[in-house]
Amino acid sequence: MDFRQLNYFLGVAEELHFSRAAEKLFIVQPALSRHIQQLEEELGVVLFERDKRNVKLTPAGSYFRDEISRMQLQLRNIIEQTQRIHGGSIGTIRMGHPGSALYSILPEVLSMMYQRFPDVKVQLTEIAEVELIAALSSHEIDVGFTREISTDAQFTTQLLFEEHFALVVPTDYWLNEHTFTGIEQCLESGFILPKIEMDVNYGKLLNNVFEQGGFRPKVVYHSNYGATILRLVEKKLGLSVLPISYRQGSSALGVRFIKLPNLTQLYLIWRSEDTNPVLPHIREIAHEAVGHLSFDQF
Structure with a gap:
């Protein structure tokens, strides 16, 4: 699991559509699907329920989305504070x-x-x-x-x-x-x-x-x-x-x-x-x- 995979997951979770998500993430759809599959295998859970027409988050996927979104915001804050300390603003x-x-x-x-x-x-x-x-x-x-x-x-x-x-x-x-x-x-x-x-x-x-x-x-x-x-x-x-x-x-x-x-x-x-x-x-x-x-x- 890496930050890139987490960003791919959040992109699909937001769009609930692999093609649209792939376009926004500047990645081809098969590669995006492969990253999501690898993430699910590593976690040992199913994050999305999908068929030919619909994509939706599973309960585990919804929880994972919320927590990863929170952690991403916290990470951005950490990076910002780190930069401010380095620049002498803090x-x-x-x-x-x-x-x-x-x-x-x-x-x-x-x-x-x-x-x-x-x-x-x-x-x-x-x-x-x-x-x-x-x-x-x-x-x-x-x-x-x-x-x-x-x-x-x-x-x-x-x-x-x-x-x-x-x-x-x-x-x-x-x-x-x-x-x-x-x-x-x-x-x-x-x-x-x-x-x-x-x-x-x-x-x-x-x-x-x-x-x-x-x-x-x-x-x-x-x-x-x-x-x-x-x-x-x-x-x-x-x-x-x-x-x-x-x-x-x-x-x-x-x-x-x-x-x-x-x-x-x-x-x-x-x-x-x-x-x-x-x-x-x-x-x-x-x-x-x-x-x-x-x-x-x-």
């Missing part, structure tokens, strides 16, 4: 991101993914910059948003956009965009900054902000999570320097953002040899989502 992607991505590109990426690929499950993990590469290496995540450039060949990075750093101060702080002339005006202030190594890219960029001001910041609190930093600034426990995209989700907080001339970049990063079929969709959508961002608001 699947799972584990995404790591720093807090700043939530205030800029991440919501747009997730919205576009859901609209185009609603059957893809995106698992999110907010993760500090210094831990993201390790999470990729250990396969805890599949793709990440990062401000780090990796020179390791096992990873590939894609530049998404660059944005300004901003000095974050409490709402009633004495400095504002009109009176601000340089970060050195905050020489005596305490700062709330990420605890990162200064030999990584983001650390170098952040350190450069203060080097240009001619001083090293007095750090009163360390936190690698932007939302925590914003709350501490709001409580007047110190100032901070963050990517200006944090301003997007901070209107309800008692903080202000003063744009700095210094820039930072956001990249998409993934394992170079990763074969997850969802990954190309993420990369394409992330690139497209940048065009939907309003950098004037940053």
Whole structure:
């Protein structure tokens, strides 16, 4: 028994006429009759009652038709699902991101993914910059948003956009965009900054902000999570320097953002040899989502 014989059987069961069925199935009638006979012999049952004028299904033939039709539909569904999984329309992607991505590109990426690929499950993990590469290496995540450039060949990075750093101060702080002339005006202030190594890219960029001001910041609190930093600034426990995209989700907080001339970049990063079929969709959508961002608001 093979799929071809089953299709021949269904063709005859639908037409209840061997000549018409043979014509639709593009097979000569004697060959069709021979296939049906072989199928009956293999099953050990009579599927059709036939004489010179009429062809009709036996009770066993009716049952066999219904079950084979159901199985054929199930097989088509299986094939379709298999093709969708292969094409990345169904699947799972584990995404790591720093807090700043939530205030800029991440919501747009997730919205576009859901609209185009609603059957893809995106698992999110907010993760500090210094831990993201390790999470990729250990396969805890599949793709990440990062401000780090990796020179390791096992990873590939894609530049998404660059944005300004901003000095974050409490709402009633004495400095504002009109009176601000340089970060050195905050020489005596305490700062709330990420605890990162200064030999990584983001650390170098952040350190450069203060080097240009001619001083090293007095750090009163360390936190690698932007939302925590914003709350501490709001409580007047110190100032901070963050990517200006944090301003997007901070209107309800008692903080202000003063744009700095210094820039930072956001990249998409993934394992170079990763074969997850969802990954190309993420990369394409992330690139497209940048065009939907309003950098004037940053």
